[in-house]
Amino acid sequence: MPEVRLLRRYEVSNKLRIATYIVSFILGVILFILVEIAYGADFNDILFKLFIKPITSYEDLKVTLRYFIPVGITSLGLLITYRAGIYSIGAEGQLVLGSIFVAWVAYSFASLEKPISIVMALLAGVLGGVMWALIPGVLKGFLNVNEVLTTLMLNFVAYSLTDYLIYGPWRSPKSFNFPLTEPLNESYIIPTYMGVSIIGIAIMISLIVIINVIIKYTSIGYEIRAYGYNPAAAYAAGISPRKVALLTFILSGALAGLAGALQLTTVHYRLGPKPWSVSESLGYTSIIAAWLSRLEPLAILPASMLLAMLINGGLNIKASLGQPEGIVNLMNGIILITLVATEFVLNYRVVIKLR
Amino acid sequence: MSARNQTPLIAVLVVLIIVAGVGGYLAGSSAAPTKTVTTTVTQSATVTMTKTVTTTVTVTPQPKKLKAAWVYVGPIGDYGWSHAHDVARRYVEQLFRDWLVTGYVESVEEPKVYDVIKKLIDEGYEVIFTTSFGFMDGTLKAAKEYPNVIFFHCSGYKRWDNMGTYFADLYQLYYLNGLMAGALTKSGKVGYVAAHPIPEVIRHINAFALGVKEVNPSAKVYVVWIHAWYDPPKARAAAESLIAQGVDVLAFTEDSPTVVEVAQEYTSRGKPVYAFAHYSPMLKYGPDAVVSGQLVRWEAIYADILAKIYSGAYNTTNLRNVDYWWLLSEGAVDLGADFGVPINPKFIPVLKNITVTERITGEKMSVYDVVMLRLNQMKDPRPAFDPFCAVSEPILTQDGKVLVRPGQCLTHDDLWNMMVFVDNVVGSIPAG
Numbered sequence: 001m002p003e004v005r006l007l008r009r010y011e012v013s014n015k016l017r018i019a020t021y022i023v024s025f026i027l028g029v030i031l032f033i034l035v036e037i038a039y040g041a042d043f044n045d046i047l048f049k050l051f052i053k054p055i056t057s058y059e060d061l062k063v064t065l066r067y068f069i070p071v072g073i074t075s076l077g078l079l080i081t082y083r084a085g086i087y088s089i090g091a092e093g094q095l096v097l098g099s100i101f102v103a104w105v106a107y108s109f110a111s112l113e114k115p116i117s118i119v120m121a122l123l124a125g126v127l128g129g130v131m132w133a134l135i136p137g138v139l140k141g142f143l144n145v146n147e148v149l150t151t152l153m154l155n156f157v158a159y160s161l162t163d164y165l166i167y168g169p170w171r172s173p174k175s176f177n178f179p180l181t182e183p184l185n186e187s188y189i190i191p192t193y194m195g196v197s198i199i200g201i202a203i204m205i206s207l208i209v210i211i212n213v214i215i216k217y218t219s220i221g222y223e224i225r226a227y228g229y230n231p232a233a234a235y236a237a238g239i240s241p242r243k244v245a246l247l248t249f250i251l252s253g254a255l256a257g258l259a260g261a262l263q264l265t266t267v268h269y270r271l272g273p274k275p276w277s278v279s280e281s282l283g284y285t286s287i288i289a290a291w292l293s294r295l296e297p298l299a300i301l302p303a304s305m306l307l308a309m310l311i312n313g314g315l316n317i318k319a320s321l322g323q324p325e326g327i328v329n330l331m332n333g334i335i336l337i338t339l340v341a342t343e344f345v346l347n348y349r350v351v352i353k354l355r
Numbered sequence: 356m357s358a359r360n361q362t363p364l365i366a367v368l369v370v371l372i373i374v375a376g377v378g379g380y381l382a383g384s385s386a387a388p389t390k391t392v393t394t395t396v397t398q399s400a401t402v403t404m405t406k407t408v409t410t411t412v413t414v415t416p417q418p419k420k421l422k423a424a425w426v427y428v429g430p431i432g433d434y435g436w437s438h439a440h441d442v443a444r445r446y447v448e449q450l451f452r453d454w455l456v457t458g459y460v461e462s463v464e465e466p467k468v469y470d471v472i473k474k475l476i477d478e479g480y481e482v483i484f485t486t487s488f489g490f491m492d493g494t495l496k497a498a499k500e501y502p503n504v505i506f507f508h509c510s511g512y513k514r515w516d517n518m519g520t521y522f523a524d525l526y527q528l529y530y531l532n533g534l535m536a537g538a539l540t541k542s543g544k545v546g547y548v549a550a551h552p553i554p555e556v557i558r559h560i561n562a563f564a565l566g567v568k569e570v571n572p573s574a575k576v577y578v579v580w581i582h583a584w585y586d587p588p589k590a591r592a593a594a595e596s597l598i599a600q601g602v603d604v605l606a607f608t609e610d611s612p613t614v615v616e617v618a619q620e621y622t623s624r625g626k627p628v629y630a631f632a633h634y635s636p637m638l639k640y641g642p643d644a645v646v647s648g649q650l651v652r653w654e655a656i657y658a659d660i661l662a663k664i665y666s667g668a669y670n671t672t673n674l675r676n677v678d679y680w681w682l683l684s685e686g687a688v689d690l691g692a693d694f695g696v697p698i699n700p701k702f703i704p705v706l707k708n709i710t711v712t713e714r715i716t717g718e719k720m721s722v723y724d725v726v727m728l729r730l731n732q733m734k735d736p737r738p739a740f741d742p743f744c745a746v747s748e749p750i751l752t753q754d755g756k757v758l759v760r761p762g763q764c765l766t767h768d769d770l771w772n773m774m775v776f777v778d779n780v781v782g783s784i785p786a787g
């Protein structure tokens with residue numbers, strides 16, 4: 001019997017880290033291909049529709065990018081709270097509130113002209129996200145209420161609030177009483193260039209750079225990281241848990257709200273007919289993107305790109321290959337679980353001794 | 356570091372392999388790929404539709420094949436809305452097998468419909484049916500972008516040169532169900548488990564209540580909203596709460612047989628509660644409890660649309676005013692607990708024994724005869740009856756206002772906008 005020993009790794013080089021991700025990703029894809037072969041599909045077709053078409057066909061690339069932007073911005077915000085050891089899953093609700101605030105501004109100040117209208121809309125989105133994030137932030141900072149519960153539950157409150165608005169006061173009189181709001185005025189719609197929201201991508205990339213600097217090179221970033229490593233030690237060193245909780249929630253809420261504003265102003269233009277029809281549940285997808293990035297701001301780019309590709313690839317599997325929803329769920333499950341599971345290799349060194 | 360640390364590594368590998376294997380096996384065995392023509396369709400639920408497809412490619416090639424795709428909001432196995440559309444898709448695929456090729460996409464989240472349509476067009480589909488109200492904006496956007504593709508959107512109101520709309524409405528059947536419910540209730544309390552407060556559902560509740568009132572003027576219809584199209588646990592809770600209030604007959608709008616199952620459970624426990632099936636044949640879920648129900652035959656509409664597209668009567672420029680609003684007289688819907696079973700035979704003697712006064716002629720006849728009379732009146736190509744026509748007395752709303760004056764009928768737009776309850780409904784329409 002060979003003896004297998006596991007040794008804890010304390011430092012992992014970036015090279016090994018990246019290599020592990022690539023290998024585990026390929027492993028996940030192979031496992032999924034096995035599933036597809038068992039299902040009776042042609043795996044060349046699958047690989048093409050899943051990984052090549054989403055970035056090579058221009059029509060497909062547009063779809064990939066449309067998910068890339070909100071996932072990137074929202075996961076960047078979540079990353080900040082996770083760096084502080086605060087496990088917010090409330091980006092979904094903050095995103096929804098951002099879109100509600102934008103809609104409110106757009107309906108209340110319908111006569112504003114571009115570019116003021118756009119700036120107002122984006123600020124309103126940020127404000128909505130921040131306000132929704134401050135509820136768990138204050139509860140956490142002042143009363144030490146568990147943020148996992150509060151953020152999760154507030155997501156459903158945000159859905160219900162949307163429902164109230166689209167079934168109630170904001171229901172469009174022209175919609176035959178269906179639950180829809182009026183579409184936004186032309187002045188509140190952010191233009192795209194050849195179907196791609198250049199503004200959205202520019203905002204996302206500059207935010208990634210800014211957050212990277214804040215986290216790594218400022219005293220605020222230091223406090224956030226220190227609190228995340230060891231709250232007790234950080235407290236002893238004079239770092240205020242209150243400040244960390246409020247700050248991280250404000251930042252992540254601002255980013256999620258901004259993503260909500262972009263969703264409404266570049267993609268959907270109106271609320272309804274389902275409470276998640278603006279958020280598209282991307283607030284939850286962003287949690288996965290944040291953890292896949294290993295809480296490294298620059299790695300948000302590949303992580304959210306991967307998830308955007310998987311969303312688009314999933315649609316390809318259903319629409320282009322005519323496969324059922326179950327296959328798509330299997331694909332997401334297998335590929336993401338393999339990616340997370342191989343984390344093990346980064347924490348332990350496997351030593352096999354032949355005796 | 357000891358040997359026990361092997362466990363995680365091995366566990367992870369084993370779990371992954373099992374997941375892959377089992378998943379592949381299940382996926383492979385549960386759902387057949389749509390493109391294979393020789394697959395035998397063996398779903399027992401849809402007896403009238405299933406025909407073993409043994410056709411190989413016909414030797415004399417047709418000059419033109421038409422590729423049509425369906426986009427569903429739910430899984431095809433939901434046993435409600437999406438299932439009914441898919442039954443119809445398989446039916447027309449078989450009916451027009453010489454020239455029609457079909458495909459479908461299930462469980463499409465409403466905001467993603469535009470992305471999905473683009474992919475279908477990329478695959479060469481020329482006709483696209485989108486079957487959820489929430490698909491409306493995305494379908495219209497695609498219709499404007501792809502003027503050479505024909506679109507049909509189910510349940511919406513926006514049309515374009517190359518985008519028509521269609522709907523098969525059930526209100527006449529709810530009315531017929533209401534007649535039976537009013538006759539069968541002993542407590543005078545009839546329940547309705549309702550999905551979302553939109554005009555379609557409100558129209559159905561009102562039609563049902565008008566039926567109840569016609570045979571049982573003192574009975575009330577109690578409404579509970581579950582705010583979901585598909586939510587078996589909530590539907591169960593709603594049904595049970597209605598029964599706890601003394602309701603003994605239930606109708607509903609929800610895409611599962613849950614309410615029927617609840618009724619069957621109570622009935623077999625010796626506390627009879629009766630129910631009306633919704634959308635799909637549900638007799639087998641409640642053989643002692645299902646009285647009748649509403650059935651849909653989307654294939655009537657799909658066959659008409661596709662034949663007209665194939666013949667060239669519909670093209671990419673003339674759909675702006677094409678709106679199907681098909682009812683009993685067009686054969687798009689039907690009365691029944693199951694196909695071919697308009698009324699559960701167990702309840703026929705009961706309904707034949709209850710005598711009421713037919714309100715138009717004043718004649719005394721059994722409830723069974725009234726139901727059949729009305730069914731035939733509404734099946735007529737020029738329907739001689741409509742539940743939303745007031746005959747001698749006005750139809751009143753909950754707060755006593757006149758909804759329909761004697762001798763008048765509601766128009767299509769009135770029905771589409773309906774946001775008030777008639778006077779024997781108990782409950783309110785939330786928000787708005």
